[in-house]
Amino acid sequence: MKRSTINGLHWMRKSVRWMTAAAAALSLVAGAAGSVHAAAPDVLSQVPGDAMGFVVLNNLQGFSKKIQHIESRLQIPSSANPLSTMEMQVGIDGGLDPHGSMAMVFLRAPAGFAQRHPGQPAAVILLPGTDTKTMFAQDNPSVPANGVITFTDPSGTTNYATVHGSYTAVAQSKAVLSEYLAATTWGMPIETSPHTLAALHTDDIAAYLNSAVAHPLAEKQLESIRTKMDQSGQQAQQIVAGDMAISLAEDLLAQTHAMMLGLNMDDSGIALNGHLDIVAGSPLAQALTSGKPLGPKPFMGLPAGDNLGLFSYNGSTAPIVGLLRTALTEGAAKNPQSNQPDYQLALKNARGRFKHVYAGAMATASVLLAPRGDEPILRLLAVTQSQSAQAIEHQTLEGLKTSLGQIVANPGIADAGLKATYAENPDAFELADGTHVASATVNLEPTRKALSPVMQHVRQMMLKGERMMWLGNHGAEINMAPVGQSLISGLNVSHKKFSQTAADLKAGTDTISSEKDVITAGKHLLPNPSAVAYLPIDRWIIVALDKLRAMNGFPPGGPQPVTATPASISAAASGNSANVRFFLPEDQLESIVTQGKQVFPLIMMMEMNAQQGG
Incomplete structure (x- = not known):
């Protein structure tokens, strides 16, 4: 040899x-x-x-x-x-x-x-x-x-x-x-959970990190990154965001015994598995293990059909928000540049985002709409539900307003050549059980007149497009328990009116869970998940192909191909172990490869047309 x-x-x-x-x-x-x-x-x-x-x-x-x-x-x-x-x-x-x-x-x-x-x-x-x-x-x-x-x-x-x-x-x-x-x-250390230990033996490839040993070494590296970032001359908001990310990484190391990432294959697809062995009683344990198993109707109210993504979560957001708030506080205390006025102002504004903890049972829905005609470049409709208790309702709605207000006020919006406006909508209503539902809208529209040829084509593609995306969150159960909640998200090519969502909520209708591809994808989820996402990646490519064909003057691509089983993400907690799995079905990958081969020639043609037109 x-x-x-x-x-x-x-x-x-x-x-x-x-x-x-x-x-x-x-x-x-x-x-x-x-x-x-x-x-x-x-x-x-x-x-x-x-x-x-x-x-x-x-x-x-x-x-x-x-x-x-x-x-x-x-x-x-x-x-x-x-x-x-x-x-x-x-x-x-x-x-x-x-x-x-x-x-x-x-x-x-x-x-x-x-x-x-x-x-x-x-x-x-x-x-x-x-x-x-x-x-x-x-x-x-x-x-x-x-x-x-x-x-x-x-x-x-x-x-x-x-x-x-x-x-x-x-x-x-x-x-x-x-x-x-x-x-x-x-x-292996004695703290390793049976779930993680089993995965280390059965996954095709597995990477394991002993947090107790790695933490002291990693902390020095993270502090060095933080110091360099503070001295980099970046905007204060960027420093705050980086500082918070470093603090979360430090918490992850300090509050876990071990972390593992594994990859495993079988004849139906491949699975990427993540495992955290968490220190009992830690804030991280409270945040990641607060989720409850999803109910029998996780997608109630969402429109059935060719969706571009679905998400469902059942659990309280309060521990997660608390963890983020702690990361902000601890990061500022460790940051050697925290006495700079602009940094303090940015830190204050960032903390304001977490001023209102979403306490008790509540859910939030949002709709992301691609523009039509001369509408703004992007429209986000956020809808929130809360129990009838006045304090919870106030915290929920105020928290929603605070979060969306921060989007509008973010200097990065203007830096990107966009203008953001915020408005509360008058279509609030109350369900029979006393659950209050309200909504608000953020519009993003371009402010720069001079765009590159490629960006002009992208903008024209969006302006000519129909309303193509629907994103929503709402309760899996109308009678929500006092300590639980369910957040549902959906991205759908057939936009569903908010009034119909209200009717489905009242009737307890969940048609998505009985769809064939959702049932098939559901076989690869973790047991008893508290969060689930379905991602039909090939459908995004098909939508993009139709837009690219139109931009290059070609007729529609004919009948829509049959899409494959969607990829899935699931998360679950058991004891002091938190687990997440990404599963890519075999037929989904085949469809991605098949559809993807058609994308690059169209993009190259669009680039050539843009250069000739410029």
Whole structure:
């Protein structure tokens, strides 16, 4: 086998690159052959208990077959044996257990490592197998000294390897390998939830972060980012937003035991799974575990038909708003530039957005309308429901007004060449059970007369378009419990009048949940989700194709193609574990690829027409 002329550092990089590239590729392609996993791999038993994190690739041969299947299906130039190709790329001559699992473990850097290897992680690769003589045959491996062999690649860089259990551990630094071997505890931390532990064994690729170990190191990096951001000369509002994001990241690390991201495939599609093991009683636990399982009518009142997106959430927003408010307060306290007047003013304005916590049972609906004729470029209609209790109603409606008012007052709107206006609508009503419903509108319209040729075409496309999007939130149950709420969102090509929504709410009508594609997509949700979203991505492409054809002077594309099962996002909490899943069905990906192939030629034609017209 012909060897690549790579040094030891590139050997490690190629291992990571292959594993992460495979994950990225699989997240964009749909179902391969059915997933067959070997018995629970023992690679996790080879991970030090105080490791900062790791990436594991389960069942190399099974994974290799999936890649080969996908390459063939999508007509991508493929290799005869992806596993052999991977071995060649990372400099292995054989000797791997094809049914074993491969891992990269990230450790705390030993003293002096950062200076000798700037910008590189302190990592050890675990290869399934113990035949180091075969693995590194062309690297002239040395005679083992205290169990450690050295091998030198053609560029002259030295690597270190040793057998540990049924695996070979390889590092680019002898100090890192010694740090790994000196571990006193092995296996996963005791705080790891059974859900996360099971996923680590069964997902095709899984990445795990031990928050307790990573937090001190990450906090220093986050503080450095915050300081640079404060000194960057950005607008105060941008500094506040960045400061808040950093504070939330710090809270996420401080209030979790572990975080995991996994990718798994079967013959129906691919799933991207996220897991958080949360510290019990923490604000994060209160915010993320406040959701309740969705009721039997999660999309009540939404119009059926060819929707462009659906969302349903059942839970209280108060803990989430409280978490955001805390992030603002803590971020300001840590920020060294917090005494600047403009920063303080921006911070005050940002806190005003969370002045009114949405307490108790309430729901909000909003409608996003594409313009028609000379209407504003964008119109957002927000509708809110609340229980009849006066205090809750006041907080809900005032909170809505505050949030929309902030949109209007945001300087970024003017910077983008837009003008925003806010108005409350007179179409409020009250349901029979005392639930109050009210609405408000924000209009966004362009203020700049000079637009680029491409943007002129985009604006004309929007101005000529019919009302094509509908976004709504409302209660899954009219008789909402005092401590729960349901937020429903829908994006629909056939705009539904608000009066009809009111009638459906009163009648308890939910026609969407009985639609075939929703039922099919629902089979891939997490058990007992508190939040669900359905995303028919291919329908967005079809709508865009019709607009692009019209802009280029072509007739409509004929009958609308049958759209595929929508992608889905679901979130659920169990105990102190929060989980989220994105599932991309096989037929949805096929439809995206098929429709997407038609987009780029039309865009190129539009660009050429715009240049000729300019």
